[in-house]
Amino acid sequence: MNADATAWEHMPERMWERSSTVRVVPPVRPRKLAKVPFVELADGRLQGVVSSGSDIARVYVSSIAAGSHDYNCSTNNNRPCGALRGSPCKHLIALVEEAVLQYGVERVARYLRIDAGDDATTGVDLILLLKGGHQKTAGAMVFSRFLRHLAYLELPVTTAPLPEMHWFPATGAVR
Template sequence: MTSEGAGYERRSAAAVIAPVTVRKLAKVPFVELAEGRLQGVVSSGSDVERVYVSSITAGDHGLSCNTNNNRPCGGLSGGSRACGHLRALADAAVAQYGLARVARYLKVELAAGEEDLWAGLHTTTAPNRAAEVFSGFLRHLAYLETPPSNEPLPELQWFPAAGAVS
């Protein structure tokens, strides 16, 4: 490497990693691997006013699914059998990041040739993290309302910028 370093190292931005496959944002508008969890927001199939805040913890594979009003998901059976929201979240994560990366992050061991993330999960009940996850989602949404500008936003200096790849 030259003394100048890679282009992205000279800027306060990182390269954006393209999704592995195209995913539908209407069903799962927010998915991330963060804070030791696969977490995100899943749209309700029956009520446009309701979303589900779902997460799977890395390591112990703890499941959590609650509405945006902090009510438990009725489909999460005893906290250890996944509901449809958690399955949609996992599918969106695999589409976004790829099976290998999601499995590695969650510390899931898959048999050779296994293509189903759920085959390696040994689920338990997780603490409710809906407030934290939903708050992060709302924070991300707020930036969509920020008027376009060429001026830097100090709180976004860590965020990947378009055109930041060398």
């Protein structure tokens, strides 16, 4: 484990908010990125990009709102998912399952404000506890963030700083 990770473990609660670096949370379990290449807890929603099972060129932007549990799923060009018929589609189920792998079932349930108790151990368990319905939301920002993350994969390997990534944690001591 590097020095940064060790330093964060010993930092008092919420002190990181005053730091110029961001705490990086490692995944709870390893994920396969082919089905759900992007998942995040942001903007009051669990949201992400889910690959289509039938068309390699199509992806879906799926989201579930915290609190209301309203959900949406549409293609990257805002066409609604054909499987949204009164209940979450397979893309939303895959999103929740991958979020559980990334963040853990307790954190996902807490973020979405689901009273999961001790019985919920999988993403499917959380999906069954959702109380919301289909509510159209814009997915452009989520897809845009996903594309921005992909662009970093295409950069040549370098140790030189990238100005737009100055907020990422640096190697060395935490200040």
